[in-house]
Amino acid sequence: MILSGKEVSAAVYSRIESQIASLSEKHSVTPGLAVVLVGEDPASQSYVNSKAKKCEKLGIYSEKHVLDTDTSQADVLALIDTLNNKPEINGILVQSPQPPQIDERAIIDAINPQKDVDCFHPVNVGKMLIGDEDGFVPCTPAGVMEILAHYEIETQGKHAVVLGRSNIVGKPMCALLSRKGKYANCTVTMCHSRTQNLNEICLQADIIIAATGIPEMVRGDMVKDDVVIIDVGINRVDDASDKRGYRLVGDVAFDEVEPKASAITPVPGGVGPMTIAMLLQNTIRAACQQNSIALESL
Amino acid sequence: MILSGKEVSAAVYSRIESQIASLSEKHSVTPGLAVVLVGEDPASQSYVNSKAKKCEKLGIYSEKHVLDTDTSQADVLALIDTLNNKPEINGILVQSPQPPQIDERAIIDAINPQKDVDCFHPVNVGKMLIGDEDGFVPCTPAGVMEILAHYEIETQGKHAVVLGRSNIVGKPMCALLSRKGKYANCTVTMCHSRTQNLNEICLQADIIIAATGIPEMVRGDMVKDDVVIIDVGINRVDDASDKRGYRLVGDVAFDEVEPKASAITPVPGGVGPMTIAMLLQNTIRAACQQNSIALESL
Numbered sequence: 001m002i003l004s005g006k007e008v009s010a011a012v013y014s015r016i017e018s019q020i021a022s023l024s025e026k027h028s029v030t031p032g033l034a035v036v037l038v039g040e041d042p043a044s045q046s047y048v049n050s051k052a053k054k055c056e057k058l059g060i061y062s063e064k065h066v067l068d069t070d071t072s073q074a075d076v077l078a079l080i081d082t083l084n085n086k087p088e089i090n091g092i093l094v095q096s097p098q099p100p101q102i103d104e105r106a107i108i109d110a111i112n113p114q115k116d117v118d119c120f121h122p123v124n125v126g127k128m129l130i131g132d133e134d135g136f137v138p139c140t141p142a143g144v145m146e147i148l149a150h151y152e153i154e155t156q157g158k159h160a161v162v163l164g165r166s167n168i169v170g171k172p173m174c175a176l177l178s179r180k181g182k183y184a185n186c187t188v189t190m191c192h193s194r195t196q197n198l199n200e201i202c203l204q205a206d207i208i209i210a211a212t213g214i215p216e217m218v219r220g221d222m223v224k225d226d227v228v229i230i231d232v233g234i235n236r237v238d239d240a241s242d243k244r245g246y247r248l249v250g251d252v253a254f255d256e257v258e259p260k261a262s263a264i265t266p267v268p269g270g271v272g273p274m275t276i277a278m279l280l281q282n283t284i285r286a287a288c289q290q291n292s293i294a295l296e297s298l
Numbered sequence: 299m300i301l302s303g304k305e306v307s308a309a310v311y312s313r314i315e316s317q318i319a320s321l322s323e324k325h326s327v328t329p330g331l332a333v334v335l336v337g338e339d340p341a342s343q344s345y346v347n348s349k350a351k352k353c354e355k356l357g358i359y360s361e362k363h364v365l366d367t368d369t370s371q372a373d374v375l376a377l378i379d380t381l382n383n384k385p386e387i388n389g390i391l392v393q394s395p396q397p398p399q400i401d402e403r404a405i406i407d408a409i410n411p412q413k414d415v416d417c418f419h420p421v422n423v424g425k426m427l428i429g430d431e432d433g434f435v436p437c438t439p440a441g442v443m444e445i446l447a448h449y450e451i452e453t454q455g456k457h458a459v460v461l462g463r464s465n466i467v468g469k470p471m472c473a474l475l476s477r478k479g480k481y482a483n484c485t486v487t488m489c490h491s492r493t494q495n496l497n498e499i500c501l502q503a504d505i506i507i508a509a510t511g512i513p514e515m516v517r518g519d520m521v522k523d524d525v526v527i528i529d530v531g532i533n534r535v536d537d538a539s540d541k542r543g544y545r546l547v548g549d550v551a552f553d554e555v556e557p558k559a560s561a562i563t564p565v566p567g568g569v570g571p572m573t574i575a576m577l578l579q580n581t582i583r584a585a586c587q588q589n590s591i592a593l594e595s596l
Contacts, residue, residue: 105430122424122433129423129473130465132403157494165476167428174472175427178463178488187499189487190476196455201485 001151001263003230005143005273008150012277013058019284020059022298031287032061033091033117033280034083038076038102039069044095051093054276060283061088069099076102077110084112090290091117091283114289117282120168129175134289136282141172143274144209144230148183153207153228153263160186161202163218163251164211169232173209198222210251220256229257229264232271299449299561301528303441303571306448310575311356317582318357320596329585330359331389331415331578332381336374336400337367342393349391352574358581359386367397374400375408382410388588389415389581412587415580418466427473432587434580439470441572442507442528446481451505451526451561458484459500461516461549462509467530471507496520508549518554527555527562530569 023029033055037048048064055062065079076094083092092115098104108116113123119138127135137145148155160177164170170190177186186207191198202208202222210218211232223229233251250267258264265271288295321327331353335346346362353360363377374392381390390413396402406414411421417434425433435443446453458475462468468488475484484505489496500506500520508516509530521527531549548565556562563569586593 122428122430123421124424125427126420126422126424129427129469130420132420135420157492159494159499171427171473174488175469178490185490185492187487187489187493189485190472191485192476192483194455194483195485196457201457 003147003151003263003265003270005147005265005270008147009143009273009277011150012146012274012281016058016277016280016284019295019298023284023287023293024059026298027291027293029287029291029293030059030061030088031090031283032063032088033093033283034063034065034086034089036065036067036076036079036083036092036094038067038071038094039099041097044097048095051276051279054280058280060280063089070101071099073102073106076107080107080110084110084115089115090287091115091279093118093279115286117279117286119172119282125167125172128172131179136285137176137278138168138172139275139278139282140169140232140271141176142278142281143271144173144232145176145183146274146278147230147265147271151263153183155183155207156185158186158206159189159204160207160209161189161191161205162209162211163191163198163202164213164232165190165192166211169209169211173211177207177209208252212251214251215249216251216253218252218257220253220260223257223260225260226262227257227260229261230271231265231267234267234272301445301449301561301563301568303445303563303568306445307441307571307575309448310444310572310579314356314575314578314582317593317596321582321585321591322357324596325589325591327585327589327591328357328359328386329388329581330361330386331391331581332361332363332384332387334363334365334374334377334381334390334392336365336369336392337397339395342395346393349574349577352578356578358578361387368399369397371400371404374405378405378408382408382413387413388584389413389577391416391577413584415577415584417470417580423465423470426470429477434583435474435576436466436470437573437576437580438467438530438569439474440576440579441569442471442530443474443481444572444576445528445563445569449561451481453481453505454483456484456504457487457502458505458507459487459489459503460507460509461489461496461500462511462530463488463490464509467507467509471509475505475507506550510549512549513547514549514551516550516555518551518558521555521558523558524560525555525558527559528569529563529565532565532570 108120113121119136124135162173174188174190178188199222207228209230215235231250231252236246239247406418411419417436422433460471472486472488476486505526507528513533529548529550534544537545
């Protein structure tokens with residue numbers, strides 16, 4: 001079975017649309033998202049634009065703040081402060097990467113945790129780890145959990161192997177998969193660059209979450225039959241036969257692994273489309289919290 | 299080899315003594331710890347008293363606040379506020395368990411994170427997970443890491459299996475063992491009550507951290523030769539032959555496992571003595587941070 005992020009994100013957007021309508025009709029609230037971009041990285045500009053476009057389409061108020069590459073740390077902090085205090089803005093996202101004069105950690109720490117829809121602020125990371133549902137869940141891991149739930153993947157007591165220990169994917173994935181809950185309660189093994197006998201560990205996995213940034217590192221002989229594969233990687237590899245000169249591949253060798261897998265996300269079209277969907281879901285959650293509205297009541 | 303918490307905690311206390319002397323001589327700073335106890339739980343009273351005694355012995359200023367069992371949430375919060383603003387106090391610890399009218403989470407959230415020497419506040423939990431060394435490390439897991447370092451246990455790329463997913467031991471142990479660092483970089487598997495084929499997983503472990511609260515659940519046939527065992531459990535089991543009517547056992551069946559293990563902590567005398575030592579180490583760390591002194595400079 002192909003786990004389609006297009007299908008799941010469409011279901012999330014449809015839920016979001018009805019939540020936005022209900023927020024507007026019952027509470028006269030319009031959720032608002034501010035996206036801050038420092039510099040002119042073309043990939044970042046394209047992400048920021050697609051976020052803004054999606055907001056417009058759904059009826060989320062959005063602001064795009066594009067600052068010069070040489071903007072000072074103090075000026076970025078001043079903008080964050082303005083956005084923290086602006087009632088129309090419920091969520092603030094600062095696009096990475098940022099230029100070298102900017103201390104990304106200090107910028108994230110300056111965001112009001114209630115508006116930290118990326119879930120990068122330590123207080124939200126901590127809440128996620130201890131299972132306090134007041135906080136947010138980071139967007140890409142939240143998207144993975146949404147895929148598991150949408151396709152009703154059995155996770156109870158299953159062995160999930162997470163490849164990669166990044167703060168934005170690997171670590172939160174371990175926290176979310178191992179916690180109590182319907183699409184959780186996994187035994188979780190976290191592997192990384194120092195892991196010995198990786199193949200042996202992967203061969204035991206009922207579920208593999210690949211988030212290493214190494215193109216096609218998970219090969220067919222590393223997985224057992226009926227494994228569930230979630231491929232978070234999006235890597236460019238040179239391909240003269242493609243008119244762009246490259247093609248996108250995941251961290252999993254799809255053609256080798258797919259025949260053995262009971263379920264697998266493709267790249268592109270798997271986890272990728274989920275990230276913005278979950279960002280906007282977090283923005284609605286933030287709007288609810290800031291207006292003392294129960295999300296479930298919408 | 300027996301991993302003696304008495305030996306390791308003695309080394310920590312000796313380091314602490316020299317740090318306290320240096321803080322006093324070079325900076326005229328005396329670290330201060332406030333311990334808050336609501337109610338009359340005898341075990342809690344005994345913990346609180348041994349903390350106070352240790353502080354006195356080492357030259358740490360300490361305050362013990364014992365409140366009536368029926369103290370209101372508001373009164374506990376008022377005390378926390380006073381302690382947050384008291385310059386002589388660098389660390390605040392609220393003893394668990396608390397009576398039912400008290401919302402423990404709200405009390406912890408009210409502690410100034412810079413004085414949260416237990417590392418229960420979400421912002422410190424988050425900092426620990428993302429590897430921000432500004433925060434604290436929770437005392438019992440910090441004690442385990444200290445034992446591994448003291449005995450120079452090889453951890454790089456080893457497979458550590460953590461049994462138990464509590465917020466105070468299991469989850470932070472996974473975070474600390476899997477992060478980068480000399481006595482870290484483990485591949486970590488987190489197991490819990492829902493784990494299937496636990497025996498098979500334990501048999502692969504190079505290092506087992508047992509923190510389930512189930513007396514002697516790790517049996518001899520569940521571990522491989524040369525395993526390193528850290529037993530965080532302290533359980534009372536009935537024992538008519540003991541004059542107290544009970545004896546203390548860990549989560550590991552010591553007599554069965556010890557012959558196979560290359561290293562093992564006993565119960566009592568293993569992890570137990572480390573917790574207060576690391577609490578006081580955190581208090582000194584807090585005193586340094588609040589006085590803009592580098593701990594390493596002491």
